[in-house]
Amino acid sequence: xxxxxxxxxxxxxxxxxxxxxxxxxxxxxxxxxxxxxxxxxxxxxxxxxxxxxxxxxxxxxxxxxxxxxxxxxxxxxxxxxxxxxxxxxxxxxxxxxxxxxxxxxxxxxxxxxxxxxxxxxxxxxxxxxxxxxxxxxxxxxxxxxxxxxxxxxxxxxxxxxxxxxxxxxxxxxxxxxxxxxxxxxxxxxxxxxxxxxxxxxxxxxxxxxxxxxxxxxxxxxxxxxxxxxxxxxxxxxxxxxxxxxxxxxxxxxxxxxxxxxxxxxxxxxxxxxxxxxxxxxxxxxxxxxxxxxxxxxxxxxxxxxxxxxxxxxxxxxxxxxxxxxxxxxxxxxxxxxxxxxxxxxxxxxxxxxxxxxxxxxxxxxxxxxxxxxxxxxxxxxxxxxxxxxxxxxxxxxxxxxxxxxxxxxxxxxxxxxxxxxxxxxxxxxxxx
Amino acid sequence: xxxxxxxxxxxxxxxxxxxxxxxxxxxxxxxxxxxxxxxxxxxxxxxxxxxxxxxxxxxxxxxxxxxxxxxxxxxxxxxxxxxxxxxxxxxxxxxxxxxxxxxxxxxxxxxxxxxxxxxxxxxxxxxxxxxxxxxxxxxxxxxxxxxxxxxxxxxxxxxxxxxxxxxxxxxxxxxxxxxxxxxxxxxxxxxxxxxxxxxxxxxxxxxxxxxxxxxxxxxxxxxxxxxxxxxxxxxxxxxxxxxxxxxxxxxxxxxxxxxxxxxxxxxxxxxxxxxxxxxxxxxxxxxxxxxxxxxxxxxxxxxxxxxxxxxxxxxxxxxxxxxxxxxxxxxxxxxxxxxxxxxxxxxxxxxxxxxxxxxxxxxxxxxxxxxxxxxxxxxxxxxxxxxxxxxxxxxxxxxxxxxxxxxxxxxxxxxxxxxxxxxxxxxxxxxx
Numbered sequence: 001x002x003x004x005x006x007x008x009x010x011x012x013x014x015x016x017x018x019x020x021x022x023x024x025x026x027x028x029x030x031x032x033x034x035x036x037x038x039x040x041x042x043x044x045x046x047x048x049x050x051x052x053x054x055x056x057x058x059x060x061x062x063x064x065x066x067x068x069x070x071x072x073x074x075x076x077x078x079x080x081x082x083x084x085x086x087x088x089x090x091x092x093x094x095x096x097x098x099x100x101x102x103x104x105x106x107x108x109x110x111x112x113x114x115x116x117x118x119x120x121x122x123x124x125x126x127x128x129x130x131x132x133x134x135x136x137x138x139x140x141x142x143x144x145x146x147x148x149x150x151x152x153x154x155x156x157x158x159x160x161x162x163x164x165x166x167x168x169x170x171x172x173x174x175x176x177x178x179x180x181x182x183x184x185x186x187x188x189x190x191x192x193x194x195x196x197x198x199x200x201x202x203x204x205x206x207x208x209x210x211x212x213x214x215x216x217x218x219x220x221x222x223x224x225x226x227x228x229x230x231x232x233x234x235x236x237x238x239x240x241x242x243x244x245x246x247x248x249x250x251x252x253x254x255x256x257x258x259x260x261x262x263x264x265x266x267x268x269x270x271x272x273x274x275x276x277x278x279x280x281x282x283x284x285x286x287x288x289x290x291x292x293x294x295x296x297x298x299x300x301x302x303x304x305x306x307x308x309x310x311x312x313x314x315x316x317x318x319x320x321x322x323x324x325x326x327x328x329x330x331x332x333x334x335x336x337x338x339x340x341x342x343x344x345x346x347x348x349x350x351x352x353x354x355x356x357x358x359x360x361x362x363x364x365x366x367x368x369x370x371x372x373x374x375x376x377x378x379x380x381x382x383x384x385x386x387x388x389x390x391x392x393x394x395x396x397x398x399x400x401x402x403x404x405x406x407x408x409x410x411x412x413x414x415x416x417x418x419x420x421x422x423x424x425x426x427x428x429x430x431x432x
Numbered sequence: 433x434x435x436x437x438x439x440x441x442x443x444x445x446x447x448x449x450x451x452x453x454x455x456x457x458x459x460x461x462x463x464x465x466x467x468x469x470x471x472x473x474x475x476x477x478x479x480x481x482x483x484x485x486x487x488x489x490x491x492x493x494x495x496x497x498x499x500x501x502x503x504x505x506x507x508x509x510x511x512x513x514x515x516x517x518x519x520x521x522x523x524x525x526x527x528x529x530x531x532x533x534x535x536x537x538x539x540x541x542x543x544x545x546x547x548x549x550x551x552x553x554x555x556x557x558x559x560x561x562x563x564x565x566x567x568x569x570x571x572x573x574x575x576x577x578x579x580x581x582x583x584x585x586x587x588x589x590x591x592x593x594x595x596x597x598x599x600x601x602x603x604x605x606x607x608x609x610x611x612x613x614x615x616x617x618x619x620x621x622x623x624x625x626x627x628x629x630x631x632x633x634x635x636x637x638x639x640x641x642x643x644x645x646x647x648x649x650x651x652x653x654x655x656x657x658x659x660x661x662x663x664x665x666x667x668x669x670x671x672x673x674x675x676x677x678x679x680x681x682x683x684x685x686x687x688x689x690x691x692x693x694x695x696x697x698x699x700x701x702x703x704x705x706x707x708x709x710x711x712x713x714x715x716x717x718x719x720x721x722x723x724x725x726x727x728x729x730x731x732x733x734x735x736x737x738x739x740x741x742x743x744x745x746x747x748x749x750x751x752x753x754x755x756x757x758x759x760x761x762x763x764x765x766x767x768x769x770x771x772x773x774x775x776x777x778x779x780x781x782x783x784x785x786x787x788x789x790x791x792x793x794x795x796x797x798x799x800x801x802x803x804x805x806x807x808x809x810x811x812x813x814x815x816x817x818x819x820x821x822x823x824x825x826x827x828x829x830x831x832x833x834x835x836x837x838x839x840x841x842x843x844x845x846x847x848x849x850x851x852x853x854x855x856x857x858x859x860x861x862x863x864x
Contacts, residue, residue: 051494057497058490072482074701075476075479105727106724108723266506266730268728290544291540296536296537297701298489
């Protein structure tokens with residue numbers, strides 16, 4: 001595949017640009033007639049990745065259904081997780097099992113539950129339930145994860161976008177807002193291989209979260225460690241342990257740290273957890289003891305027996321990495337071949353996680369997504385990575401590379417590149 | 433074992449009663465020295481019952497993880513349940529699969545979620561979210577299930593006790609309150625083998641729920657069909673299909689019908705569902721699409737493959753019945769031998785479910801529970817079966833017979849009977 005755009009793009013006359021555009025548009029029409037169906041929308045594991053965990057399905061049998069403390073996992077009992085699953089998450093997160101609550105299959109559901117509890121009852125330190133406050137806000141590093149934003153919007157919590165830098169959220173803005181405005185009740189963070197940029201927070205950023213002095217007595221950081229062991233290139237990025245930092249500054253209750261095995265074992269058939277300080281944990285257990293009889297301990301036991309310990313998880317994740325690496329490389333390679341030094345596109349080069357994020361020329365992202373869609377390549381809707389689906393400059397597109405095959409990715413990225421080229425040319429001509 | 437109390441109890445002189453009491457108390461002291469540990473508190477299946485479902489643990493393997501519509505159950509996708517699990521619940525409840533939402537492992541959690549959704553957003557027909565109403569109430573047939581009451585209390589919903597008759601809730605009171613008072617937003621019902629009485633609702637009671645004209649436009653019936661296929665004696669009780677009645681009167685959205693396989697397969701490792709009208713279902717799915725990525729479809733598939741269909745569930749439940757029958761009979765037999773025709777105790781004789789409920793002389797229930805506890809037999813705390821744990825006459829005790837062995841039940845019920853005899857005699861002497 002050759003480049004769609006020449007290296008001297010910015011020196012071309014408008015007539016030449018228009019000619020080039022026409023040429024690209026006829027290539028586009030040819031592709032449209034191929035009736036392709038390629039999907040790069042979803043951060044979901046491929047079947048090959050899921051196959052890695054197939055032994056989970058048969059690890060329990062008529063002799064193996066009791067936890068190490070002799071609890072019959074087939075029956076009622078134990079609200080906060082069997083000991084071996086707490087230990088396993090403890091090793092994954094490097095946090096004491098005592099601070100861990102093991103929930104159902106969805107960390108998103110845990111985040112939702114914690115937020116609902118805060119709305120209805122407040123959290124330790126709250127003066128009143130959040131629902132009774134006149135207005136409350138959350139800071140949202142952008143671009144970010146649409147499902148976080150959807151929960152906040154659904155609960156009527158105002159979202160304030162914060163620029164995500166290469167080192168994490170712009171902490172100057174975060175600190176200035178959090179320390180001055182008591183209506184700011186929290187922030188959503190994905191500290192490692194952030195969705196969608198792949199940015200990993202620097203040590204300074206992590207430390208700042210533990211040392212800041214929030215104006216709200218019940219300010220909370222929702223630390224979504226979704227990609228904690230999801231390295232693709234080795235060594236992977238390293239994130240400072242936020243819980244250790246919080247312990248140093250006696251503010252462990254400022255943090256809810258979420259994780260799950262959804263992209264380690266089975267997506268949707270995994271186990272989720274939240275780690276937090278003693279007071280939060282006590283409140284959490286009180287609420288959950290009303291809300292549910294308890295979670296599926298059999299699935300916890302499956303995971304504990306299959307992975308054995310944190311080391312077992314890391315070994316397993318190397319196999320995921322081997323599957324994901326050529327896919328991620330295919331995305332980045334295409335972008336490099338097509339757009340290096342042209343000045344019309346930026347893209348991230350994460351060492352792990354599930355996404356590559358691109359920045360188009362202003363106003364081009366939704367046009368690219370539409371063009372790609374009409375040529376048979378589904379992309380995450382433009383705007384999704386911003387609160388209220390509002391990407392003010394219309395530049396960000398999330399590329400999910402995990403599910404399609406390498407061949408499909410090559411094909412899809414060629415088409416996406418063509419769409420970027422067309423949208424960029426149109427934009428340049430319109431502004432000329 | 434002989435009777436603790438003579439048939440001429442009511443004709444005995446106080447001196448003779450005091451003598452008898454002294455005699456029973458020394459028997460009690462002798463039992464105390466045995467250091468027994470018997471537990472009749474929990475409505476949880478016994479290991480033998482759980483063994484019936486052991487094949488569930490190995491029914492999925494490296495070749496079996498796709499649903500009938502080719503969905504890979506190991507991956508994300510499908511919010512409301514795989515088709516075969518909807519069908520299975522449809523056959524269990526005799527409701528169209530189209531009206532069924534399959535959730536996680538806990539029907540209690542579904543009830544909590546639906547109530548939280550009502551609090552935060554209202555339900556279809558609500559003028560305002562329930563949290564914004566000045567005061568809202570639920571009717572609570574008593575004695576009832578403590579976990580229902582705990583959720584209502586936690587959410588600050590006022591509970592109004594309604595007498596449970598042998599045919600179901602006292603519908604004259606229910607209708608009069610619901611039709612006149614718009615602040616009454618709902619009622620919790622266990623229509624078959626009600627917890628703890630074992631009462632099954634009559635056809636007239638079921639019909640009345642479909643024909644009543646609630647004052648509140650968003651009145652809801654939480655129909656907890658926890659024991660829908662949990663017959664012990666055959667034929668079991670038959671409950672009129674509330675959904676069919678609701679369809680006749682165009683009020684399917686008045687009902688949320690809950691069920692789960694917790695006491696069919698594995699308690700805590702089962703699958704739960706809610707069936708309801710179109711508008712509720714649409715609202716429910718909207719909320720859940722924000723709250724979670726989806727539930728564990730692998731466990732749904734396990735259940736669908738193991739039970740195959742409603743008939744398979746019924747065949748399976750006959751095996752449960754064979755295990756439970758001698759236990760239930762042991763409880764009732766002891767009570768009959770000890771207290772027939774004495775006029776100091778009433779007990780229920782349910783044909784299914786998980787409990788026998790007893791009514792002591794006024795003011796004796798908590799004394800019996802305390803005496804039993806101190807003699808090594810744990811019973812559900814007195815008062816638990818009433819809102820706010822307040823049994824106004826202090827008469828109701830819930831006996832859970834499923835978990836202990838028949839021998840343990842005989843032993844435990846002998847001790848409980850002794851405690852009833854002692855508490856009753858004391859009460860009679862105090863009032864003499």
